[in-house]
Amino acid sequence: MSKIVEYTIEDLIEKASVYIPEEENLEKIRRAYQFAESSHKGQYRKSGEPYILHPLNTAIILTAVYADTDTLIAGLLHDTIEDCGVEKEELAELFGPTVANLVYGVSKLGRIHFSTENEYLIEYYKKIIVGMSEDVRVIIVKLADRLHNMRTLYALSTEKQKKIAKETLEILAPIAHHLGIHKIKSELEDLSLRYLKPDVFYDIAERLDKTKLERDNTVNDMMHLVTELLNEHNIPHEIKGRAKSIYSIYNKLNKGKKFSDIYDLLALRILVHTEQECYLALGIIHSKFKPIPKRFKDYIAMPKTNMYQSLHTTVFGVDGYLFEIQIRTYDMDEVAENGIASHWAYKEHKDASQLMQNTTEQKLQFFKSIIELNEDKMSSEEFVNSVKDEVLNNNIYCFTPKGDIIELPKGATPIDFAYKVHTRVGETMVGAIVNNSIVPLDYELQNNDIVKINTSKNSKGPSQEWLNIVKSSQTRNKIRAFFSKNEKEIYIERGKDSLEKELRKRKVAFSDFFTPENEAKLLKEFKVEDLEELYLEIGNGKHAASTIVNMIYKKEEEQPKPKKIIPKASDNNSDVVVAGIDKVKVNLANCCNPIPGDEIIGYITKGNGISVHRKSCHNLEYLDNRTVLVSWNSNTKDKYETVILIHTNTNENKLMEMMQKLSIFDIHIDRFFTLHEGKDTIYEVTLYVRDLEYLEKVSKELEKLAYVTKIERLMR
Numbered sequence: 001m002s003k004i005v006e007y008t009i010e011d012l013i014e015k016a017s018v019y020i021p022e023e024e025n026l027e028k029i030r031r032a033y034q035f036a037e038s039s040h041k042g043q044y045r046k047s048g049e050p051y052i053l054h055p056l057n058t059a060i061i062l063t064a065v066y067a068d069t070d071t072l073i074a075g076l077l078h079d080t081i082e083d084c085g086v087e088k089e090e091l092a093e094l095f096g097p098t099v100a101n102l103v104y105g106v107s108k109l110g111r112i113h114f115s116t117e118n119e120y121l122i123e124y125y126k127k128i129i130v131g132m133s134e135d136v137r138v139i140i141v142k143l144a145d146r147l148h149n150m151r152t153l154y155a156l157s158t159e160k161q162k163k164i165a166k167e168t169l170e171i172l173a174p175i176a177h178h179l180g181i182h183k184i185k186s187e188l189e190d191l192s193l194r195y196l197k198p199d200v201f202y203d204i205a206e207r208l209d210k211t212k213l214e215r216d217n218t219v220n221d222m223m224h225l226v227t228e229l230l231n232e233h234n235i236p237h238e239i240k241g242r243a244k245s246i247y248s249i250y251n252k253l254n255k256g257k258k259f260s261d262i263y264d265l266l267a268l269r270i271l272v273h274t275e276q277e278c279y280l281a282l283g284i285i286h287s288k289f290k291p292i293p294k295r296f297k298d299y300i301a302m303p304k305t306n307m308y309q310s311l312h313t314t315v316f317g318v319d320g321y322l323f324e325i326q327i328r329t330y331d332m333d334e335v336a337e338n339g340i341a342s343h344w345a346y347k348e349h350k351d352a353s354q355l356m357q358n359t360t361e362q363k364l365q366f367f368k369s370i371i372e373l374n375e376d377k378m379s380s381e382e383f384v385n386s387v388k389d390e391v392l393n394n395n396i397y398c399f400t401p402k403g404d405i406i407e408l409p410k411g412a413t414p415i416d417f418a419y420k421v422h423t424r425v426g427e428t429m430v431g432a433i434v435n436n437s438i439v440p441l442d443y444e445l446q447n448n449d450i451v452k453i454n455t456s457k458n459s460k461g462p463s464q465e466w467l468n469i470v471k472s473s474q475t476r477n478k479i480r481a482f483f484s485k486n487e488k489e490i491y492i493e494r495g496k497d498s499l500e501k502e503l504r505k506r507k508v509a510f511s512d513f514f515t516p517e518n519e520a521k522l523l524k525e526f527k528v529e530d531l532e533e534l535y536l537e538i539g540n541g542k543h544a545a546s547t548i549v550n551m552i553y554k555k556e557e558e559q560p561k562p563k564k565i566i567p568k569a570s571d572n573n574s575d576v577v578v579a580g581i582d583k584v585k586v587n588l589a590n591c592c593n594p595i596p597g598d599e600i601i602g603y604i605t606k607g608n609g610i611s612v613h614r615k616s617c618h619n620l621e622y623l624d625n626r627t628v629l630v631s632w633n634s635n636t637k638d639k640y641e642t643v644i645l646i647h648t649n650t651n652e653n654k655l656m657e658m659m660q661k662l663s664i665f666d667i668h669i670d671r672f673f674t675l676h677e678g679k680d681t682i683y684e685v686t687l688y689v690r691d692l693e694y695l696e697k698v699s700k701e702l703e704k705l706a707y708v709t710k711i712e713r714l715m716r
């Protein structure tokens with residue numbers, strides 16, 4: 001059995017003083033230690049050591065992530081409420097309310113009593129979520145507490161070892177992962193494996209040991225080469241060989257990989273000072289060592305949701321060995337190791353704990369959604385599976401057309417994507433476009449896919465068959481929830497939704513619309529009992545939402561509408577039809593301003609739906625192959641913006657005359673100005689016109705003017 005180094009309070013003070021310079025804070029830490037020591041007096045751990053060594057070690061683990069003074073103190077005191085009967089109020093008096101709350105929060109996590117294992121896990125998860133939302137530092141103390149307990153687990157009975165190891169692997173390690181505290185996560189995983197599957201653990205450890213020398217030599221050779229290379233290009237850097245954790249190897253073996261495949265893969269990490277140097281170093285390395293194309297990942301441009309940033313590449317290195325190389329800045333490395341706790345490492349972050357709390361809020365969404373579902377209709381087994389699914393598995397990252405990142409479990413389908421965006425989107429989806437092609441609903445999404453979900457108001461909702469297609473149990477449960485709702489509820493929801501949408505369209509707040517006065521008016525007019533019934537009648541199609549709104553805003557409606565001829569892609573009647581799909585956000589590109597009659601092509605933008613260009617637009621050259629076939633919708637009546645240049649051979653100002661000439665046409669002129677003055681004055685006219693045919697007619701008329709030499713469409 002390995003013996004743990006016996007630390008003293010002086011070791012803690014020494015480690016803390018590296019980043020906590022204030023003498024008064026160090027003194028406070030000393031005081032907390034003394035209080036903890038006297039509170040735990042006479043108590044011993046199973047290993048026979050005085051109890052105080054446990055909280056002391058917990059605090060020492062916390063110094064590794066640069067925990068602030070209050071958190072270190074909470075680490076020292078974390079068991080005083082639970083094990084020594086100290087009151088929260090007493091702690092508040094002695095060490096302040098923050099410390100008292102942290103200790104109390106950690107204690108609450110310990111009090112879980114449930115009959116079945118799954119219920120226990122669920123309850124534990126819930127408590128952690130509550131703890132996190134109060135103060136994420138509670139969870140960080142808990143993780144440090146657990147890490148020390150895992151390090152000293154040998155002292156307990158086999159049965160207890162397994163129980164605690166399982167809980168650690170299922171709950172605490174994933175939490176550490178989600179908070180990005182890799183250092184703690186990885187040690188928790190290795191220790192858990194050691195107690196859960198000792199034979200596997202020691203087998204891997206032994207094999208690693210046997211091949212260590214050979215691997216170390218190869219890694220050293222490669223490090224030497226890479227360092228020389230980067231020095232040649234004057235990139236200051238630090239380079240490290242890096243050990244894979246036993247648990248990560250176990251995981252890969254579990255996924256069917258061979259021992260040899262894993263061991264042959266060697267790993268390096270390069271640290272540089274700036275983001276620019278990351279890309280520079282990458283380029284230089286690729287120029288010398290052949291990369292494996294599909295293995296490159298840019299987590300700098302696209303950070304993982306736990307804030308992780310780094311470049312990953314795999315190259316053929318010395319002696320034909322494959323090398324997995326990570327390139328990142330020192331700052332990124334700090335985040336990669338300590339995740340959310342890295343806020344502590346930067347002194348300039350005045351209120352690190354507030355920052356950490358803000359970051360946590362985002363993560364909470366994820367856990368909260370699992371909990372909500374559980375409250376719906378998930379069996380406890382499904383709940384635990386869904387947590388495992390979503391937390392333990394590798395996730396993929398896809399994008400909405402607007403560029404929002406959606407995190408999904410591996411193997412997810414467009415349906416999972418749609419539901420993750422919003423339940424409504426899932427329930428009304430009729431199809432999906434991934435990158436530039438229409439895909440079947442059971443398509444397996446890949447990292448970086450841009451996914452556009454087509455929805456339809458007339459959709460009848462999800463189909464039972466989707467239950468067999470979707471990957472995430474969250475999605476499956478949402479679909480189930482849909483089927484268990486009755487039709488009436490669905491219509492009511494739908495009706496309310498479309499009314500809200502209509503009001504948004506007219507920029508009216510829901511609350512402004514439903515004044516008691518308006519409400520009474522509506523109920524009377526539409527002969528319904530209450531608002532719910534009104535929603536129902538919108539939802540089942542008896543009344544259009546616009547009819548309801550018009551009823552209140554009649555007067556404004558009757559006034560002549562301002563001339564609105566700027567083309568706008570509406571939901572129902574889009575100007576452009578995209579490859580057989582009826583609803584997709586379309587913008588007419590303003591570099592070439594296409595109008596009906598022009599040959600056009602669609603380009604799938606990252607953030608803004610499909611932008612439609614003229615086929616002749618030179619900008620298309622620079623756009624990659626994310627194009628899609630589009631055609632004009634034959635029954636649009638709008639006028640479309642386009643820009644023409646009128647070349648003349650006169651220096652007289654002919655602007656008024658041309659305006660007059662144009663006034664007889666059914667066009668609308670937006671801007672008309674002199675682009676270039678001189679013997680050959682050029683005018684630029686922005687106008688709205690029905691289509692190409694009509695524009696040609698207009699041009700012909702202008703060309704009849706003696707001084708007009710040429711008319712062309714502007715293309716920027």
Ligand code: MN
Nearest residue numbers: 054078079145
């Ligand atoms: Mn403890």
